[in-house]
Amino acid sequence: MRKLAILAVMLAVGALAAWFGLPVTEVKAARPYEGTTIRAVVNAEYVKYSLSLVEQAVYDKLGIKIETEVIPLDPYVAKTLLEFNSGKSPWDLVMFGPSFMPDYGRHLEPLEPWIQKLKLDFFMDDIPDVYKKLMLRHEGKIVSMPYDGDVHIMFWNKVAYERPDNKKKFKAKYGYELVPPKTWRQWDDQAEFFHGWGWDGTDRKLFGAGASYKGNNYSYYWWRPRFFSYGGQYFDAQMKPLINSPAGLRALEEMVKTIQYYPPGVMLFESEEPKTMLIKGEVPFLFSWTSTGKRVGNPKESVIVGKAGFGIVPGAEIDGKIVHRPDLTPGRSMAVSKYSQKKEATMKVLELISDPEQSLKIVMDPKTIMDPWRNSHFKSEKFRKAFPGADEYLDAILKTFPTVVPDPILPGASEYMRKLSFEITEALAKRKSPKEALDSAAAEWDKITDRRGRDKQKALWGEKMSEMKSVGIEYHPDWAAKAK
């Protein structure tokens, strides 16, 4: 009797297993790479989080799991390049900043042969020119896809600007109307004006403006738009650094003079802290990455939903016209490592996470801090209605595209930027005068150029310089003095 019962149970279990097993085998057939795991490397928890948004789709459609390693931002470039330069890497999917393409490019697998082989579609026409130029190619070959389209735009808290009381006080003190700043002079005036009292109508002590001044990766992005709008450029045609020209000096001096109007902690602020202050209504304006917009519109943490304005970064008034030079910061690209053992699977993953639908998911989520980079992102109805003002926000980004300034995309880019950033924070910390700081930076830049091979750098820089000239960005030694 007992044996029969056991047999019956076993049969029942077997039947159930078979019944449940059938759909499993059906779906299995649709997952071509079932059981494959690829390894990705990214430079922040946010990026890892963003990949987690699409990992279900990656598994469902391809059967691939992604294991993501996070290396902190500060040593990221160094650590990844150290691995690559030794001829191998433990990663398949590599995230990197396209400004460092000259150093990463030769370690990345070109996409075109795989596009042919696997009939991949990366919807290349759906990428704006700005990102197409910057994020795809190394020595003419396509090696990566954009993942995060970083530019800087300006955000402001409408409450600060619309209160009649504020407007009266400002006009009385400065002599012109209180509107979101269009020039750096106005920016600095308003930072001074708003600092230290409750411009939102409460009696809290609020701050003047927001910025990220941490060395290594941030401070130089808050110096650069000033520097370039005062007519600056990285090097001249002979590869002599121009960062310590009067334009650079003026930019840094202004920053040093006004740092007192920024919140405490600004010296170590990275990307998120000033954004948090903006959306909590503690700073009235800020220019930063476009991902700020998503956080502005997120009712779970923002108190300024529907009360925020978006526009282009301030510029300098030269001969009656305002010259804007917003930052095109590295952003992020995704690529396949040349040393990967699982190139085919990784290519398919790259295709999937870059497609319009998955990438839209990533750039819309406020917790990912990834920014839109496809034309379809900007036109997406869903995105434009995601929060009040979203359409203004997306339009502001589009307006910024024509005048953006890229990083110095040369071999050793990361070193140039780091050393300059370091010296800028030295000046901001009042350990050096702005002139000493910029002169040190220029000397360091010469050292880097020599180590990488001066002639080679000069040639590569020549190309970049003419590219920038073709969109109107070039050195104007007289602007620093006459900019208003």
Add this chain to the structure above:
Amino acid sequence: MRIGALVLKRKSWEPAAFASPSLALIAIVIVFPLAYSFWLSFRNFDLAVGPDSEFVGVANYVEALVKDTRFLNSIWNTAIIIGPSLVLELLVGLGIALLLTRIGRGRPIITALLAIPAMVSPVMAAMTWRMMFGVKYGAINNLGRQLGVIDVYFDWFSSPLISIVAIVMVEVWHNTAFMTLVLLAGLQSIPQELYDAGKADGADGWRSFWYITLPLLKFTMVVGLMIRLIDLTKLFGLIFVLTFGGPGGATETVAFSTYLAGFNDFRMSYAAALSYVIVGGVLILTLVFMWIQRYREMRAA
């Protein structure tokens, strides 16, 4: 140790054989790499440029000691962190050790509790304090605001001076226990009879401390200070997590700037040279320290 028949009975190869595993390991993992690194420091091996390098003599050392203001600056930073830390650790450690000798029950448990900070990794200490120093949500600012000491967030890393203060504070928190334990052991080894004798002569309280305790504790204090001094020259993990050298270069220590040279700029040879400059510096410091000690002992004799 009793030298019995046992000692004479050994086979002649046994001592070396028994010690050989560790000797071999030390030779391979420490001595050889150090020699290799020394050799490297006279070349210009740079991972960013390529696998080849050439002989450049003492160029790296000259650059480090004469031209590299950032490294020289880090030497200064290291010094101004070490100074106050040593003083505070000594004073606080001595204070706590003295207090501990005055309690009977509970001494072991309290000692163990106070020792815990010294047993955690510098990285963990730094992360804890980094969060506590947090400008908006950190424990310190919150406490300060709640008690009314400050009215708006205070940034501990806004100025170079305050950053150094913060680092010294974390360092003292982390390592005072060492001094406490060393001094406690020293205090406990002073025989009670000395105090009784001193009391008979009318010396007690402060005077017994000054004339009995302190002189007998001197050697222990010196040893403790020397060990801490050497440890402090290696300060790295704390900086890495707490400030990453900022603001500007205000908190870069010698170990940290060497790390940057090697693993950020990829200039391995230069970093090797820097590390030997550090080793040389520590050696000189130790010798000076010991020489001063001997000099004072001779004078006191």
Add this chain to the structure above:
Amino acid sequence: MAIALDLPRAKSRSARVLRVRRGVGVALTWATLIAALIFFLGPFFWIVTTSVKGNEDYFAYPPVWLPADASLKHYAGLFTRSSGARYFTNSLVVSTLSMLAALLVSLPTAYSIARWRFGGGFLSLVLLVLRMLPAIALIIPLYIMYKQLGLTNSYLGLVIVYTVLYVPFAVWLLVGFLRDFPVEIEEAALIDGCSRLRALVSVVVPIIAPGLAVVALFSFIATWNEFLFAIVLTGIETKTMMVLVTSFTSGGTDMFYGEASASVVLGVLPAFVVAFVLQRYLVKGLALGGTKG
């Protein structure tokens, strides 16, 4: 140092004054010690409570010191999303293996020094030199060598380094234990025909087992806490808890406060255990670098 009073005198006024003074002294002593305890242990209290706080509590002002609804969700998040389980395991594996290897290698060496005075006073010199050596001088050549040998991102590579770094300290402690060990017992074993090695293993080891445990625990903690070699020589599979903590340093500790504080709590756990277990040996341990990373 308290002054003993004879009872018959306790009734006089000066005796009472002295007693009050003594009472105040004791009170002050305890008050100061408690203040010291608050200063030294307070941060741990805060990091533990933070690791179980919810978002509303962390971002609240007035600050919430004791969260009402504590939850372990951050630990869960750390273990799943941030692969905390793997890193915790790595730390555990690396530290355990290093501890065992160090013991294995150090015991014979200590025996050699204790019984036969191998190397004269060489040991203390080696210890001092090693303590003076900044790890940074060693990490550069080791990194280059390990890259060539493919030992980066491997348990073996890390264990080798940790073992070697720890051996001198382990030897020092073991020499102390062995010297206290009565030679007669060994002699008895040898007379019975044991080889030296067998005598060591079957006779000495069981008796100095407590000493071995002390050395083992110290070496466990030292390797658990180690940071510089860990951050340079490990990769995605072999990262230790110490390296995990650094991944929260960028992006601001506010966004991921839960995982950051949880990783700290897990990272300091061994210290709490060891501090209690090894109370008597703490001085030696700390002095000779037994617990530093």
